[in-house]
Amino acid sequence: NAGVMQNPRHLVRRRGQEARLRCSPMKGHSHVYWYRQLPEEGLKFMVYLQKENIIDESGMPKERFSAEFPKEGPSILRIQQVVRGDSAAYFCASSPGQGALGYGYTFGSGTRLTVV
Amino acid sequence: DQQVKQNSPSLSVQEGRISILNCDYTNSMFDYFLWYKKYPAEGPTFLISISSIKDKNEDGRFTVFLNKSAKHLSLHIVPSQPGDSAVYFCAASAPGNQFYFGTGTSLTVIP
Numbered sequence: 001n002a003g004v005m006q007n008p009r010h011l012v013r014r015r016g017q018e019a020r021l022r023c024s025p026m027k028g029h030s031h032v033y034w035y036r037q038l039p040e041e042g043l044k045f046m047v048y049l050q051k052e053n054i055i056d057e058s059g060m061p062k063e064r065f066s067a068e069f070p071k072e073g074p075s076i077l078r079i080q081q082v083v084r085g086d087s088a089a090y091f092c093a094s095s096p097g098q099g100a101l102g103y104g105y106t107f108g109s110g111t112r113l114t115v116v
Numbered sequence: 117d118q119q120v121k122q123n124s125p126s127l128s129v130q131e132g133r134i135s136i137l138n139c140d141y142t143n144s145m146f147d148y149f150l151w152y153k154k155y156p157a158e159g160p161t162f163l164i165s166i167s168s169i170k171d172k173n174e175d176g177r178f179t180v181f182l183n184k185s186a187k188h189l190s191l192h193i194v195p196s197q198p199g200d201s202a203v204y205f206c207a208a209s210a211p212g213n214q215f216y217f218g219t220g221t222s223l224t225v226i227p
Contacts (some may be wrong), residue, residue: 004159033214042122042205042219043160056214091159105215107152107159 003027005074006092006108013082013115021077021111025094032075033105034067037089049075082115089113119143120208122218130226135193137221139206142187146208150215151180151191154203163204164191196225 003026013019025032030051035043045059049069060067064082069075079086089112093105121140129135137151147168152160166173166180166189173180179192193200203222207215 006159035217040219042118042120043207043217045214045216048214093159105162107161109157109159 004029004092004094004106004108006090006111008111009109011111011113013113015083015115016081019079019082019086019113019115021079021090021092021113022074023077023092023094023108024074025092026106029094029096029106031095031097032069033093033095034075034077035091035093037091037110039088043091046077079113082113084115087113087115118219119146120206120216120218122204122206122221124221125219126222126224128224128226129196131198132195135191135196135200135223135225137191137193137204137206137223139189139191139218140187141189141208141216143208143210143216144187145210145213146216147211148209149180149182149189150207150209151178152205152207152217154205154220160205193223196223198225198227201225 005024032049034046037043047060047067048056064080066078089110091110093107095105150165151163153163154160164175164178164180166182171182182189201224203220205217205220207217209215
């Protein structure tokens with residue numbers, strides 16, 4: 001998974017705190033996708049961003065969750081007032097274009113969020 | 117609503133034999149399909165893809181078959197090796213849309 005950098009790898013937050021997850025896409029990639037994997041479930045799409053634009057946020061919970069991909073710097077997934085149900089692995093993927101044909105996305109190693 | 121389904125959560129196969137992982141989808145607009153492999157504590161890595169204009173794609177030990185009428189695809193690994201032990205996800209996409217993933221199948225290849 002070299003190239004897509006996610007940090008932190010592990011994040012522990014108490015209920016009610018804020019969680020910030022960072023994703024730096026591969027060099028040359030301008031499309032970023034966030035997925036969440038809950039225990040015993042598959043990867044669930046959350047949001048698709050290009051630089052400074054949210055393209056598709058149909059998978060984002062309506063409250064407490066937000067994402068950005070500024071002109072400079074990494075993409076940030078922000079979860080406010082975390083609850084135990086937010087505990088999951090959050091994966092970021094990047095591509096040079098929409099679903100780069102032949103190779104799909106390149107995924108990061110994920111951030112494992114634990115809410116205590 | 118789970119548009120991509122992997123109904124077998126786990127599979128065990130002897131080394132050297134064939135592994136067959138299955139995936140079903142419901143959206144007839146899906147035209148591009150991928151298989152990803154995931155080791156514990158790592159992100160998924162791309163394995164093989166197939167577009168809807170084909171019914172088979174082969175890459176070394178890995179072959180993906182697509183049956184559009186049945187909305188079914190499968191991944192064949194032959195011969196299976198212990199290093200193939202991982203969770204395998206299938207994913208599907210409609211034109212201009214994001215990928216939907218199945219829940220994964222955990223493959224164990226027994227030496």
